[in-house]
Amino acid sequence: MSGVSVPTPNVRPRRGARIVDATLRPSAENVAAFWTKVVKSPTCWYWVGAISAPDGYGRFNYQRANRQRTVLAHRFSVELVHGVLEDGIVCEHKCNEPLCVRVGHEHLVQSTYSENVRYAIALGRLSGHTLLDGQGRSRYERSIAVRASLKDGYDEAALLRAKTDPGDAQATLF
Ligand SMILES: [Zn+2]
Numbered sequence: 281m282s283g284v285s286v287p288t289p290n291v292r293p294r295r296g297a298r299i300v301d302a303t304l305r306p307s308a309e310n311v312a313a314f315w316t317k318v319v320k321s322p323t324c325w326y327w328v329g330a331i332s333a334p335d336g337y338g339r340f341n342y343q344r345a346n347r348q349r350t351v352l353a354h355r356f357s358v359e360l361v362h363g364v365l366e367d368g369i370v371c372e373h374k375c376n377e378p379l380c381v382r383v384g385h386e387h388l389v390q391s392t393y394s395e396n397v398r399y400a401i402a403l404g405r406l407s408g409h410t411l412l413d414g415q416g417r418s419r420y421e422r423s424i425a426v427r428a429s430l431k432d433g434y435d436e437a438a439l440l441r442a443k444t445d446p447g448d449a450q451a452t453l454f
Contacts, residue, residue, distance in 0.1 A: 297346070303364065304349040306356075310342040314356060319430040321439065324375055325382035327353040328427050336378045336419035354388055357381035368392060379423055 306314070317329035317340070327338030338353030351359075358371045361383045365371075372391035373380055380387050417425075422443070429435065429442035 298343055298348040299346060301347040301349055304342070304344060304347050305364070306342055306360075307344050310344065311360065313342065314340055314353075314360075317353075318381055319434050320382075321434050321436070324377045324380040324387060325357075326377075326426065326430055327379045327381050328430050329353065331379075331420065331423045331427060333420045334418060336421075336423035338379050338381065338423075353379075354381050358383055358388055358390060362390065365390065378419055379426055 317327060317338075319326045319328050327340075330339040330341070331337070332339045332352075339350060340353045340356050341348060341350040352371070354373070355365065355371050359365060370391050371388050373387065374385065374389055375382075375387045377387075382388060425442040425445060426439065429438040
């Protein structure tokens with residue numbers, strides 16, 4: 281840390297004592313931190329920060345003063361464009377890429393939940409309680425693989441492999 285003196289250390293809030301605030305607006309630093317966790321391809325913009333299980337979506341936590349908020353990464357991105365969304369509004373991936381944070385009609389659009397579920401069922405993405413990709417992996421496993429392929433930046437071949445790799449479970453069958 282810097283040499284800034286703290287005259288009354290005993291009144292500093294404990295770590296982890298931040299108040300969860302679902303209406304917390306991000307600071308410029310929060311927004312900058314968000315974009316450091318995004319890798320842009322010519323099409324989708326991929327979140328490479330924390331990933332939620334089991335849904336495989338990106339997750340972003342930010343803090344201001346003693347408040348914090350954890351939000352879906354793609355929802356945060358939509359809010360940067362459209363402002364904080366009302367309850368009941370969800371953000372739908374037209375590109376079918378759960379990690380995508382690019383706002384636009386070919387990528388992320390606002391939707392109502394019922395529309396979103398209808399769309400997912402139409403695409404066969406919902407199977408019981410498990411969200412599967414076309415390779416039989418859970419969507420979480422797929423998102424982890426996609427993120428790993430982007431750890432050194434955008435690499436078209438590595439990204440394609442991550443998207444189409446059936447994963448260890450099926451690899452052992454051969
Ligand atoms: Zn996209």
